[in-house]
Amino acid sequence: xxxxxxxxxxxxxQVDTPAPIVLIxxxxxxxxxxxxxxxxxxxxxRPHVKTHKCVEVGRLQIEAGAVxxxxxxxxxxxxxxxxxxxxxxxxxxxxxxxxxxxxIRSLARTTRLRVGADNVAAIDALADAxxxxxxxxxxxxxxxxxxxxxxxxxxxxGDLALAARKRGLVPVGVYTYPGxxxxxxxxxxxxARDQETALATAVRSFAGVGxxxxxxxxxxxxxxAFSTNSLITEIRPGEYVFCDMNNTRLGACExxxxxxxxxxxxxxxxxxxxxxxxxxxxxxxxxxxxxKGYGHIAGMKAVLSKLxxxxxxxxxxxxxxxxxxxxxxxxVPNHCCPVVNNFEELxxxxxxxxxxxxxxxxxxGLLN
Numbered sequence: 260x261x262x263x264x265x266x267x268x269x270x271x272x273q274v275d276t277p278a279p280i281v282l283i284x285x286x287x288x289x290x291x292x293x294x295x296x297x298x299x300x301x302x303x304x305r306p307h308v309k310t311h312k313c314v315e316v317g318r319l320q321i322e323a324g325a326v327x328x329x330x331x332x333x334x335x336x337x338x339x340x341x342x343x344x345x346x347x348x349x350x351x352x353x354x355x356x357x358x359x360x361x362x363i364r365s366l367a368r369t370t371r372l373r374v375g376a377d378n379v380a381a382i383d384a385l386a387d388a389x390x391x392x393x394x395x396x397x398x399x400x401x402x403x404x405x406x407x408x409x410x411x412x413x414x415x416x417g418d419l420a421l422a423a424r425k426r427g428l429v430p431v432g433v434y435t436y437p438g439x440x441x442x443x444x445x446x447x448x449x450x451a452r453d454q455e456t457a458l459a460t461a462v463r464s465f466a467g468v469g470x471x472x473x474x475x476x477x478x479x480x481x482x483x484a485f486s487t488n489s490l491i492t493e494i495r496p497g498e499y500v501f502c503d504m505n506n507t508r509l510g511a512c513e514x515x516x517x518x519x520x521x522x523x524x525x526x527x528x529x530x531x532x533x534x535x536x537x538x539x540x541x542x543x544x545x546x547x548x549x550x551k552g553y554g555h556i557a558g559m560k561a562v563l564s565k566l567x568x569x570x571x572x573x574x575x576x577x578x579x580x581x582x583x584x585x586x587x588x589x590x591v592p593n594h595c596c597p598v599v600n601n602f603e604e605l606x607x608x609x610x611x612x613x614x615x616x617x618x619x620x621x622x623x624g625l626l627n
Contacts (some may be wrong), residue, residue: 263520263557263589269610269612271587276524277538279602281618284609285518286500287319292516293483293499294323300487305329305348307478307497310596311624313605315343316500327371333362335624338369342621348373348476350434350495352401352409354381359627360388367395373431373474377401378409379422382410386426393427399434399474400465404457406438413457417464424470431476432492433461440482444510451477451485459490479594481511503595505546520557520589521598521608523571525582527539534582536563536571542577543571544597557589600624 266282273298274280275448297304306320309331316341317328318570327346330336336347355363356492366372367389376382376398389546400419403410413433422428435457440450458475465472477486480498497538498505501519502512521542527535538554541565547553554571559579571590575581580586592598599605600623607616 260296263591264613265444265587266608266610267522267587270489270522270606270608270615272521273605273615276522276587277542278522278534278606278616279598280520280522281501281605281607281609282518283614284611285516286316289500289502289518289537290320290323293378294320294325295495298324301489302487302491303493305476305493306500307331307350308335310340310497311599311605312338312502312620313599313618313623314339314619314621315607316605317342320500325398326368326493329497332627333366334368334627335622336370336488338622338625340366344370346371348375348399348495349555350375350399350436350476352377352381353385354408355384355388356385360384363396363412364389364392367392371397373399375399376419376423377409377420382419382426382428384424385460386423386428394429397429398423399432399476400430400461401462402433402435402457404435404437405453406436408436408438410435413460414464416461417466417468417470418548420470421468422466430465430470432472432476433458433465434474434476434478434495434537435461436478437482438479440479441509442506444508447481447509447511448485453480454482454486454487455490456617462490471552480506481509484511498595500597501595504551504591504593508551517557519595519598520591521554523588523590525573525584525586525588528581528584532573532577533564534573534584536573536588536590537569538571539569540568542569542595542598542601543592546592546594546597551593554593555591556589559590563590615621
């Protein structure tokens with residue numbers, strides 16, 4: 260029996276499906292392993308809370324030694340600041356429109372707040388939002404290292420640092436996201452090398468205008484194992500706390516390090532070679548494709564071959580027993596982040612199913 264199934268069997272009468280189940284013993288091991296890695300390589304760990312959006316999980320990361328947290332938007336930062344987290348990096352090129360300017364100013368009064376920026380217009384808008392208190396806000400310049408997302412060219416980082424300083428903001432360093440490292444196992448190391456090159460160029464650009472890059476911030480879970488150059492001061496992985504099938508396929512984690520799965524029930528068996536589970540895009544999002552499937556059943560070869568909003572099509576080959584209607588199965592998602600955001604609470608237990616707690620996903624659904 261797979262360890263996830265053992266935990267699930269112990270909870271089956273207490274949990275309605277679909278439900279996100281977290282194995283706290285596995286999660287703690289993941290937290291400790293990443294913290295040990297950071298200490299070993301003289302790095303500060305600033306985990307990204309967009310993965311779990313849960314205050315209780317964040318507290319475990321801080322207790323283990325994380326220096327602070329990374330948030331993806333102002334709303335996430337507000338939830339964690341209200342819960343007592345006082346060192347937050349909003350790693351996103353913020354445009355402080357609407358209420359965001361005042362919200363950022365309020366956060367900067369109660370926390371050590373860093374925000375990302377990759378253009379002068381945003382720096383000016385942030386300075387305007389801070390009013391007569393620009394020195395409360397630290398700016399980290401985002402540079403592109405090949406992911407083709409946001410981020411200025413590394414050689415232009417110093418110009419943004421100088422623009423921030425002239426407006427009274429505090430430029431403290433540079434960061435980047437090597438997202439192209441998620442495209443395949445062989446690309447992880449190459450993406451980390453691109454990251455290192457971009458960060459080194461950005462640091463030199465800072466020095467060229469007389470600004471010290473105190474913070475040199477790298478990510479992510481797929482590339483963190485290769486983000487060990489002495490130039491880097493901090494790492495921002497997020498998915499490591501739960502792990503998932505995408506990271507397993509990339510070689511960034513082992514299957515026995517997966518701490519999050521979705522309990523799903525077989526509700527129909529009308530078509531030969533498949534059964535229908537009560538888990539669809541409303542629970543899992545749309546991560547996947549016809550080649551790798553949309554989720555994996557722990558302990559089986561069976562994968563979800565198709566999703567409707569509330570239906571999961573589980574293809575069961577002739578070599579495997581076909582689960583009957585009413586069977587509750589442990590489904591491992593391809594990507595843990597969107598799954599968490601689809602639920603109001605995490606069902607927290609251990610590998611034996613001996614305990615049960617319900618932890619709110621406090622920052623669920625916050626997009627701005």
